[in-house]
Amino acid sequence: MIDHYDWAGGREAMLRFGPAAGPVVVAAPPLFEEANRTRAFLVTILRLLAQRGIAGALPDLPGQGESLVPTDRSSILKMRDAFNFACDKFDREGRNCYALGMRSGALLDTLAPVAGRWHFAPMPGDKLLRELKRAAIAADPQRHDLDSPVLGGSTPIEIAGNPLAPALLAELVTARPAPDARVVRLASDPADAIRRVDGAPLWRRAEPDNDPALAALLAEDIAVWIRACES
Known part of the structure; x- marks a missing residue:
């Protein structure tokens, strides 16, 4: 139902x-x-x-x-x-x-x-964050924005087809x-x-x-x- x-x-x-x-x-x-x-x-x-x-x-x-x-x-x-x-x-x-x-x-x-x-x-959460980063690098080895989520920022970051808020990725560090x-x-x-x-x-x-x-x-x-x- x-x-x-x-x-x-x-x-x-x-x-x-x-x-x-x-x-x-x-x-x-x-x-x-x-x-x-x-x-x-x-x-x-x-x-x-x-x-x-x-x-x-x-x-x-x-x-x-x-x-x-x-x-x-x-x-x-x-x-x-x-x-x-x-x-x-x-x-x-x-x-x-x-x-x-x-x-x-x-x-x-x-x-x-x-x-x-x-x-x-x-x-x-930190293990999930590492997996997301590995997936992003596997798709594009030239990416250099994958450490920015833990440092702040407001522009969504696309990982594995998902536009994710930097704040969400930062939350994963301690979740x-x-x-x-x-x-x-x-x-x-x-x-x-x-x-x-x-x-x-x-x-x-x-x-x-x-x-x-x-x-x-x-x-x-x-x-x-x-x-x-x-x-």
Whole structure:
């Protein structure tokens, strides 16, 4: 079902799944191009949660998805604020809200009024910034503007087809996921995690893709975790 939520910057669309009562998982997809590569996978997880009796929501965030906010006018703070309002919509209904952050989406739930956080392959902002810089240099080895975001400026900087505000890139230097999340990672990822699972990093593929088997494994992990939190 297509719904919406309001935040300080306007109104954004939100996909909703599952029952109209009980706990709800609000998902924050990865930022920029990784969001396109993993959207079908994230929707599959939310649909599988709905089959397990757990509601889900996938909000558009400012500058992402189908948002009317231009990408170069968005910021980490605005996206965090909007995600907060998306969760608050359910909190006002008396429902326990849980955040699902995937990759850099794990940077966006830090202000949200949630009962718990579940992160898949979370990454700090400075790592995302390094990846964005590598992508830009790979496309154009002659670029010399990639250090300017951390020094200030107002002219949007195009990286991988996205015009990004220097202020947003500067925010990435210090942005970190919340430390209290249940962290699940791929077996190939050496970073700290509570659980590791087998699978391929869909966000590395050239085109959007899906992995129903991995989605089912993650949905079950989330469902078991939420039931434990609710008991």
